[in-house]
Amino acid sequence: MVSIIIATYNGEKYLEAQLASIAKQTYKDIEIIICDDDSTDGTKKIIKDFAETNPHVFYYLNVNNIGVNKNFEGGFVKARGEFIAISDQDDIWLPNKIEEQLKLFTSEEIVLTYCLSARFSGTALPSKKYNYSSKLFEGNDVRKLLLRNSVSGHNIIFRKKLLDKILPIPKDIYYDWWIVQTAACNGKITASNKILAYQRAHENNITIKARTSVFQTQEEYDERITALHLFLKLKGLPESDKKFIEDLIEAFKKLETFTFSKELYNYYLKNRNILFYHKKGLLKYFSQKKAALRMSYKVKG
Numbered sequence: 001m002v003s004i005i006i007a008t009y010n011g012e013k014y015l016e017a018q019l020a021s022i023a024k025q026t027y028k029d030i031e032i033i034i035c036d037d038d039s040t041d042g043t044k045k046i047i048k049d050f051a052e053t054n055p056h057v058f059y060y061l062n063v064n065n066i067g068v069n070k071n072f073e074g075g076f077v078k079a080r081g082e083f084i085a086i087s088d089q090d091d092i093w094l095p096n097k098i099e100e101q102l103k104l105f106t107s108e109e110i111v112l113t114y115c116l117s118a119r120f121s122g123t124a125l126p127s128k129k130y131n132y133s134s135k136l137f138e139g140n141d142v143r144k145l146l147l148r149n150s151v152s153g154h155n156i157i158f159r160k161k162l163l164d165k166i167l168p169i170p171k172d173i174y175y176d177w178w179i180v181q182t183a184a185c186n187g188k189i190t191a192s193n194k195i196l197a198y199q200r201a202h203e204n205n206i207t208i209k210a211r212t213s214v215f216q217t218q219e220e221y222d223e224r225i226t227a228l229h230l231f232l233k234l235k236g237l238p239e240s241d242k243k244f245i246e247d248l249i250e251a252f253k254k255l256e257t258f259t260f261s262k263e264l265y266n267y268y269l270k271n272r273n274i275l276f277y278h279k280k281g282l283l284k285y286f287s288q289k290k291a292a293l294r295m296s297y298k299v300k301g
Contacts, residue, residue, distance in 0.1 A: 002027065002098055002157065003079035004087055006034045007071040011089035012042040014200060018091055019050050027098040034059040035075040037066060043089075069169045076163055084163075086176070088154045090200045091117070092125065097196040101157045104190045111187030112158040112180065114151050115196035125198050134278040136191045140184045142241045144277045146231065146248060147224060147295065149177035151189070155197060158183060165235040172226050185236035213301035214294060221298045225252050255298040268292035 004022060008015060022032060034047050034057065044061060051057040060074065076084060083105075085098060097115065104113040116136075118125075137150050145151070153176030166182045169175050183189055216224075228249050232242060247267075254261035268275060272288040279287040 001081035002030045002083045002085050002102070003081035003160070004030055004032045004085045004098075005072060005075035005079065006032065006087040006089060007037065007068055007075060008034060008039060008043050008047065008089045009037040009065070009068070009071070010039045010041045010043060012039075012046060014090035015043060015046050016050075018087065018089060018093070019046070021091075021093040021095075022087060023050075023054060024095045025093070025098050026096050027102065030056060030098065031080060032057045033075045033078050035071050035078075036061050037068070037071045038062045038064055067171065069171055069173075069175045072175050073167060073169055076167070079160055082160055083157050084160050085157045086153045088199075091154050092198040092200070094196045094198075098157070100192055100194060100196055104192060105159075106190075109188050110190050111162050112151075112156060112183035112189045113191065114155040114157070114189070115192040115194060117152065117155050117197040117199045118195050119199045119201050121201045133280075135280045136193065137278070138189055138191050140188050141274070141277075142181055142184045142231070142234070142237065143244050143271075143274045145177070145181055145184065146228060146245065147275055148278075149174060149180060150278055151180045151191075152176060152199070153179070154199060156180070159187075162186060170230050170233075173230050177227065178230070181231060181234055182236070185234050185238070185241075213299055215297035215299045215301075216295045217299060217301035219301070221252075221255060225249070228252065255296075259299060260297050262296070265292055265296035268296065 032054065036044055036047060036059065047059045051059050058078070060078070062071065083102065101113045101115055104110065134150065137144060156176060156179065158179065162183060165186050166179055169178050180189065228245055231237070231245055251261070251264045251267040254263050269289065269292055272292060276288040276291050279291065
């Protein structure tokens with residue numbers, strides 16, 4: 001069984017479309033668990049109406065708003081399936097998403113799989129020729145995801161047994177970043193190069209942020225330094241990776257008092273094929289240098 005966990009909050013505008021796409025999954029051994037975080041719009045009614053026509057739906061309504069991380073946690077612990085799939089409230093899944101991703105669990109050491117998603121807005125879905133310019137993350141190298149998480153939550157399916165390592169999810173980090181890093185510490189991750197979901201971009205999307213500066217902003221810096229400290233607490237973290245994170249934190253600290261750190265820039269260049277592994281193509285080196293320069297600054301924005 002696959003337990004599909006949906007965390008909702010004031011999602012009435014797009015929720016029905018996402019629920020309809022989940023209901024059309026070709027893989028049928030599923031349960032759908034919806035946790036609503038005390039919505040104040042019509043979300044609760046949409047959930048109740050959907051549950052009335054779908055016997056595999058279970059919903060829980062929080063009496064207070066507890067935030068996205070705790071809301072997802074509430075769904076995770078209620079899951080009965082061997083696998084857990086994560087869903088946002090405003091995307092669209094292709095009918096074969098679950099079926100295709102389950103095929104990637106070819107051995108017990110694979111604890112998490114993910115697919116590609118194409119971003120869209122409005123009602124028109126993007127072309128299936130959507131081009132991806134970044135290299136996909138696979139394997140178990142925690143260091144590659146220290147500065148950015150390239151595995152989005154809405155694309156993830158992971159083994160339920162991983163929950164013992166994942167929970168509790170810290171409040172000051174994106175829940176999917178924590179889950180993916182925990183998976184990398186305790187098994188292997190594999191990816192599908194197929195687009196199996198469409199991520200909706202809109203004004204209230206909390207995971208899609210418009211860049212306000214060509215350089216790293218204070219907000220981005222704060223998010224990264226907080227995440228680095230939290231990653232030191234990952235269950236199953238190898239000692240060698242712990243040392244790497246500690247060294248990166250020390251280099252990061254140079255930006256506490258300076259706008260630019262040459263030491264941090266040199267650290268990035270030295271480890272560019274790890275920290276900027278996702279860059280590819282004939283101009284990969286120059287692209288890595290550009291990313292290193294951008295993230296060696298800390299500016300207002």
